[in-house]
Amino acid sequence: MDAGFVLRTLARRKVLHPGAPGRVVRQLNALRRWGFGLYGEMRSAAARDPGKQAIVDEHRAVTYGELDLRVRRLANGLRVELGVRPGDRVGLLCENSVTMIESMMAIVALGAQAVLVNTGLGNAQVEAVAHDQGLQLLLHDETFLGMLAAVPAGLPRQSTERLEELIGRAPSDELAPPEQPGSIVVLTSGTTGAPKGARRRNPAGLGPLATVVSRIPLNAGERMFVAAPLFHTWGLAALQLCLALRGTIVLNRRFAPATALASVRAQGCTSLFAVPVMLQRILEAPDAGPAPSLKVVAVSGSALTGPLATRFMDAFGDVLYNLYGSTEASWASIAVPAELRAAPGTAGRPPHGTRVAILSSAGAPQPTGAVGRIFVGNDMLFEGYTNGTGREYHGDLIATGDLGHLDPDGLLFVDGREDDMVISGGENVYPASVEDVIAELPQVREVAVAGVPDPEFGQRLAAWIALHPGEAVDADAVREYVRHRLARFSVPRDVYFVPALPRNATGKIVRRQLFPS
Incomplete structure (x- = not known):
């Protein structure tokens, strides 16, 4: 350093x-x-x-x-x-x-x-x-x-x-x-x-x-x-x-x-540290609105969707910072308010002394815009799991387990977990991109998208959607909205409406609980 x-x-x-x-x-x-x-x-x-x-x-x-x-x-x-x-x-x-x-x-x-x-x-x-x-x-x-x-x-x-x-x-x-x-x-x-x-x-x-x-x-x-x-x-x-x-x-x-x-x-707090789902809950609070002392709202721990970032800054001002990292890698990138305004959904760019590489499955650097595996290097990489195992390394960079890409401005976007990628009819589909689009619908409170088995295509997309109280939208309207914004293979065949998504104590969606046992 x-x-x-x-x-x-x-x-x-x-x-x-x-x-x-x-x-x-x-x-x-x-x-x-x-x-x-x-x-x-x-x-x-x-x-x-x-x-x-x-x-x-x-x-x-x-x-x-x-x-x-x-x-x-x-x-x-x-x-x-x-x-x-x-x-x-x-x-x-x-x-x-x-x-x-x-x-x-x-x-x-x-x-x-x-x-x-x-x-x-x-x-x-x-x-x-x-x-x-x-x-x-x-x-x-x-x-x-x-x-x-x-x-x-x-x-x-x-x-x-x-x-x-x-x-x-x-x-x-x-x-x-x-x-x-x-x-x-x-x-x-x-x-x-x-x-x-x-x-x-x-x-x-x-x-x-x-x-x-x-x-x-x-x-x-x-x-x-x-x-x-x-x-x-x-x-x-x-x-x-x-x-x-x-x-x-x-x-x-x-x-x-x-x-x-x-x-x-x-307490006159000048900063707030939260996980993204907490921002959604704060926006729904009866007295949601700016706190005069609050200059920084920093989130991490799970994906911050572009629509949520924009809605929060519209209500609380441009005070939102999004840190992308993991238990194993600490931090990888940080998005500041101007970047979240210009490119909603971005994970930002690596801070000083941090390197981020987007690599193919063979370990070759991916070109700008191409999706690959995210590897990170910094001074705070974890020391290994207590059971003696560790994460995959490429040189001195550690794998985060996520897929992502860099845009022409060097901003990082996280496209989803490696094990969440869906292959439908030979096409690679990243559920996170579909979730971001569905989350734009004003009736939608929260959404999760995942792959389910399909006898013809191998896998197909399914979406689980929780609506805001008193709102209504049907499955066909959701599919039509996605069809006009993404490729046809990104349109969820199955759309389920649920009261709420299953989340753990840190706000991450527990996807295995979406599927019937």
Whole structure:
């Protein structure tokens, strides 16, 4: 990473800002001792701005100084009373809260691994995670007691509601950096099978922060409302960004559009981190409309359709930023508002220090406009799955598992998952392009398109459509609309109207649930 770029970018974002000499020295010492992971960034912020609010949820707020003390106490309590040791894997089954963040930090401070468990998993999937990840301890909100029925009885578990007692009686002794830094394990979505654990890389410096804020204008002291779940890569990324910016993270335990808007306004949040389906829900809220303090709305985690991007910016202003990435690749590209206006549906362009290549199945570069496999290279590629497997690489570029193309201006467009491509009568059809067209119909609230078996053509397209309340449109009108905009083989033969699409806790459509069992 170019040091000059990092310094210029962070100076522009006011991260590199003069301060009291003693505090600056303590800040730098914290980073030297603990590195740039979650705990190191928190200790750095606490050394520089101990009285600044760090986290706010519905029940309480903590400053960086208070957070530092509480995390030390919790880490000591986990070590002494619950036996957590370096290298242990501790599961976290929690909603967004101060307690969840404190638990993550305490675990990594001990040199252990915090395994973030998706709260939308079924009981059998939670059991599989406990087994596959080799959990030595499970910390869980009492809300999720019902999900633990299938978890082995021998797995120690602790309700997060009881951690306050542990913090109250544990010593505040200073912690020593472990020989091997602790880490975060994020689970893949599990929409196509059992969730896998992906080991997240700790930043080696300030380069990754500079890369992201060079395209998304986040500044030091940012007040971020994070609607995305913290167990998801995007929610975790927001937390990491907030700590590095010495900002304040505002949380609600569960996402509800009206409550989210009220929190943004009441807390004077300057940025909002969400997954795209949350924008749709926010637009449907009775009091949807601009929040005066809100300067950035950053989304990631699933496809942002062009019509949704345009509708949101029409209502909230040109504040929308779309980051395309994955659990394994971190980020690949970022679209800014002007690009989303000019080319709705684009994933934007790679930020500084990131390379994106569109390759054929044989590994050859594809020409402009041609669809191919998306490969990405940056400083934050994941370190592999916890089961010892990894992703396919081409040189130092990792496969995202998606298909896409670059337009003449260098903007990236994601055409869909590799395994979602439909071959109908010998023609390659990308469901995402059909979804974008159907989503333009004003009656359509959400849509999913997939391939189904066909005795004559091998596969044919089917569309599942949820309409806005009180709206009506028939299947023939949908087909006719697509026929006038795309090739004939892109017209869905089957059109089903459903109340809503099945989605997981991070807003991704669970396509296997569309098909009858």
